[in-house]
Amino acid sequence: MNKDRRRFLKLLTSYFGLLAAKDGVYVRLLGGENLSQDSTADAEAYNPEDHLYAYAIDTRKCIGCGMCVKADRLENKVPPKNFRTWVERYRISEAGDVDIDSPSGGENGFPPRVSGFNVAKAFFVPKLCNHCRHTPCIQVCPVGASFHTPEGVVMVDSGWCIGCGYCVQACPYGSRFINPETHCADKCTLCYHRLVKGLQPACVQACPVGARQFGDLKRAGDPVRQLIARERVMVLQPTLLTKPNCYYLGLDQGVR
Amino acid sequence: MELSGYSYPNDFFIDWSLMIVLYPYITGFVAGAFIVSSFYHVFERNELEPVGKLSLLCSFAFLLSAGLPLLNHLGHPERALNIFLTPNFSSAMSGFGFVYTFYLIVMELELWLVYREYIVETARRSRGWKRRAFKWLSLGVYDLSPESREVDRKAIRVLAAIGIPAACILHGYVGFLFGALKSNPWWSTPLMPVIFLFSAVVSGIALLIVIYQTDRKIHGMRIDQECVASLSRWLWLFMIVTVSLEILEIITLAYEQSEAWEIIGALLTTKLSFSFISVQMILGSLVPFVLLMVVVLMNSYLHEKVRNTLAFIAAALLLIQVFAMRWNVVIGGQMFSKSFSGFRQYQPEFFEKEGILAAIVIMIAPFLLLHLLNIIFPAFSDREEAEKGAIAAPK
Numbered sequence: 001m002n003k004d005r006r007r008f009l010k011l012l013t014s015y016f017g018l019l020a021a022k023d024g025v026y027v028r029l030l031g032g033e034n035l036s037q038d039s040t041a042d043a044e045a046y047n048p049e050d051h052l053y054a055y056a057i058d059t060r061k062c063i064g065c066g067m068c069v070k071a072d073r074l075e076n077k078v079p080p081k082n083f084r085t086w087v088e089r090y091r092i093s094e095a096g097d098v099d100i101d102s103p104s105g106g107e108n109g110f111p112p113r114v115s116g117f118n119v120a121k122a123f124f125v126p127k128l129c130n131h132c133r134h135t136p137c138i139q140v141c142p143v144g145a146s147f148h149t150p151e152g153v154v155m156v157d158s159g160w161c162i163g164c165g166y167c168v169q170a171c172p173y174g175s176r177f178i179n180p181e182t183h184c185a186d187k188c189t190l191c192y193h194r195l196v197k198g199l200q201p202a203c204v205q206a207c208p209v210g211a212r213q214f215g216d217l218k219r220a221g222d223p224v225r226q227l228i229a230r231e232r233v234m235v236l237q238p239t240l241l242t243k244p245n246c247y248y249l250g251l252d253q254g255v256r
Numbered sequence: 257m258e259l260s261g262y263s264y265p266n267d268f269f270i271d272w273s274l275m276i277v278l279y280p281y282i283t284g285f286v287a288g289a290f291i292v293s294s295f296y297h298v299f300e301r302n303e304l305e306p307v308g309k310l311s312l313l314c315s316f317a318f319l320l321s322a323g324l325p326l327l328n329h330l331g332h333p334e335r336a337l338n339i340f341l342t343p344n345f346s347s348a349m350s351g352f353g354f355v356y357t358f359y360l361i362v363m364e365l366e367l368w369l370v371y372r373e374y375i376v377e378t379a380r381r382s383r384g385w386k387r388r389a390f391k392w393l394s395l396g397v398y399d400l401s402p403e404s405r406e407v408d409r410k411a412i413r414v415l416a417a418i419g420i421p422a423a424c425i426l427h428g429y430v431g432f433l434f435g436a437l438k439s440n441p442w443w444s445t446p447l448m449p450v451i452f453l454f455s456a457v458v459s460g461i462a463l464l465i466v467i468y469q470t471d472r473k474i475h476g477m478r479i480d481q482e483c484v485a486s487l488s489r490w491l492w493l494f495m496i497v498t499v500s501l502e503i504l505e506i507i508t509l510a511y512e513q514s515e516a517w518e519i520i521g522a523l524l525t526t527k528l529s530f531s532f533i534s535v536q537m538i539l540g541s542l543v544p545f546v547l548l549m550v551v552v553l554m555n556s557y558l559h560e561k562v563r564n565t566l567a568f569i570a571a572a573l574l575l576i577q578v579f580a581m582r583w584n585v586v587i588g589g590q591m592f593s594k595s596f597s598g599f600r601q602y603q604p605e606f607f608e609k610e611g612i613l614a615a616i617v618i619m620i621a622p623f624l625l626l627h628l629l630n631i632i633f634p635a636f637s638d639r640e641e642a643e644k645g646a647i648a649a650p651k
Contacts, residue, residue: 083265100262100597127264136439142349143338162338163331165271166349172439174264174594178271183331240438256262256595 046196048150052217053190053245055131055201056224056233060250061211062124064089069107071206075191082177084188085128085203090254093117098254125255126212128203129154129175129188130236130244137167137176137187146185152245153192158184172240190214263598270590270602273610275325277586278618280430280452281579282322285622287423287453288460289315290363294423295490297416303482307464310471310635312370314463316363317626322356324618329610348432355429359422366415368395369408371633376400427456434585441516441596442523442589447505451581454498459578461491465571467626469564477638479564485555488567492548495574499541502581519596527591527599532584540577544570 064087072078072085087106091099099115106124131154138146138154145161148154156167161184168176168185179186191201199205204214215224227233233247236255293311296304304311327333343350368375376398379390428449434440435448465487472479506524509517524532547570551563558566587602605611 081268086265088262098597100595102262102265105265136437138346140347140349140437141344142347142352143335144342144344145338160335160338160342161332162335164326164329164349165331166347166433168271169590170437170439172594174266177266177269178331256597 046198050218051151053151053153053195054215054217054224054228055128055190055246056213056215056227056249057126057246058211058213058249059123059125061209062087062126063209064106064110064124065208066106066109067206067208068126068203068212069105071202073107075202079180082179082186084186085126088125088127089122090125090252091115091119091122092252092254094120100256121252123250123252127173128246130173130242130246131190133243133245135242136170136172140166140170142166149192151195153190154187155189155192156185156187158182161185172237172242261598262595263593263600264595267593267595268600270587270600272586272590273329274604274612274615275329275610277582278325278615279322281459281582282318282325282622283427283430284452284456284459284578285318285463286315286322287427287456288458289318289464290419290423290460291457292460292464294416294420297412298420301486303486306480306483307468307487309370310468311464312367313626313629313633313635314467316367317629318622319360319363320625321618321622324621328614328618348429348436351429355426359426362415362419362422366412366419369412369415372397372408373400373405374633424453427453434589439594440589442520443585445505447501451498451501451505454494454501455578455581457494458491458498458574461487461494462571462574465491465567466575469568471636481560481563484563484567485551488548488551491571491574492552495541495544495548499545519592523588523592528584528588531580532588536577536580536584540573540580544573544577
């Protein structure tokens with residue numbers, strides 16, 4: 001990493017650190033989960049073993065504004081043509097025809113589009129790495145550069161990755177890509193650098209309607225933990241048995 | 257449910273390029289040519305004696321080149337040795353380094369034993385640097401007594417026998433790399449390693465027919481008909497098995513009307529209609545099948561030239577067939593998005609890093625190596641004798 005980039009990142013993290021102080025108010029207003037109430041205290045006593053993160057997406061709340069994709073690109077310097085997270089728009093006819101699109105990953109919202117049929121139902125589905133427990137991407141990495149953190153986050157060591165692209169092929173969700181700048185496999189890290197400071201992932205924080213929620217399964221009374229335990233949740237492509245840590249509410253059979 | 261043509265946004269780029277098509281193509285020659293050499297050394301098919309040494313040299317030359325397309329493809333080729341330093345054994349790919357190294361050792365030992373007699377005699381006959389080089393190659397062993405040659409023969413047999421499962425592992429594992437990915441229905445089948453292995457043998461035999469005939473033509477030597485007929489018979493058998501397996505896999509998918517067929521059926525009839533149906537199945541399989549059938553069933557009625565020509569054309573077409581198969585598997589499997597509804601295009605450019613020029617250079621490398629190896633270790637002993645005879649004749 002060159003000096004300028006390092007300085008930029010420092011700036012970026014301090015900027016988000018400042019935001020974090022005001023976080024409590026915003027997040028509570030929006031009805032989302034607030035992990036950052038006592039961010040400074042968390043940062044000092046952070047122990048990976050104490051956490052098991054989970055992500056919950058309520059597709060019924062998503063409005064397709066694309067703020068999450070924007071926030072992710074800004075926070076993680078995602079290359080222009082790639083996506084660590086994106087939003088899909090589904091339109092389904094009564095007969096079951098499905099029309100899916102995701103212009104620029106939904107980053108700039110969704111322009112009007114005419115489907116070739118009468119739309120019976122329509123909704124948005126935000127997507128990101130599912131941080132699977134039985135993930136094929138870690139299984140196939142020949143050099144062990146992909147790994148699970150104790151908190152259940154799937155990460156890539158870009159200092160060790162050889163850029164063979166096998167993990168990109170193995171991920172059934174299209175969550176990984178080869179970063180054209182680093183030539184390494186790249187993917188969503190759940191903003192791990194923020195988590196260790198007690199902050200939420202950038203996309204969760206940016207979501208204006210609380211469609212994206214982030215929680216800790218090891219914390220008693222955690223809203224996401226309760227939601228997964230009590231609501232009827234689904235995961236993407238459950239037949240592949242990858243055991244995602246990303247749960248969906250209101251998923252439809254037409255969702256790929 | 258109709259296909260909407262939606263691809264995941266990260267699926268706009270085909271990452272496993274022409275280089276990853278070349279990699280199984282090249283390793284296929286390694287395994288295939290080695291198995292031919294084992295027909296001779298282990299199963300004592302003596303009619304294959306004319307290509308006995310050639311097959312070993314071929315296999316070795318391609319083995320030395322097998323890493324080139326991979327190194328050109330890696331995002332970080334300078335980290336390639338990480339695969340030895342921290343192999344992740346749950347990954348099929350991590351075995352590559354070990355299988356490759358083991359195979360390299362077996363092949364070097366076998367080559368040395370096969371050429372030991374030649375090395376010792378050359379060291380004795382020559383002068384100057386050549387003498388020194390061959391003395392060094394002989395590793396100080398000059399014993400050519402009948403007993404020691406018998407030991408050599410047995411050792412070659414054992415090594416060639418070890419080489420057969422090693423070749424199967426080397427290429428079976430390449431098939432496994434694709435066959436064991438549940439994310440991709442076009443790859444994910446237990447038949448994949450088997451198909452790869454059999455098509456490797458097809459490509460190996462076909463390559464030997466082409467190189468053997470070309471070399472003989474260039475040097476105006478007689479083409480051994482027993483050898484060509486035998487290679488054609490083996491080629492016919494292995495191509496029938498390979499093509500049957502390839503068709504079987506698709507028929508099963510189509511008959512099951514599985515979820516995967518929705519996208520694969522569309523793939524085969526649209527994006528792959530030319531490279532799969534026209535090239536792989538008709539030009540590359542049906543035509544050589546008929547040509548080889550003539551060579552095999554009408555063998556005793558055929559004139560030498562007809563047999564040579566038919567076998568040569570069939571072999572050349574099968575080389576194209578195997579390339580098309582690699583292309584259809586590797587590129588075909590990436591032409592649809594993992595959303596299983598959208599397609600993407602792949603057209604390698606001529607000058608790009610992993611483009612056509614790089615592919616041509618990489619494909620020339622093993623032939624160049626083979627040529628060099630052939631200068632140091634002649635594949636055909638009769639040619640040398642003939643040349644000596646020609647020099648000796650005027651006296």
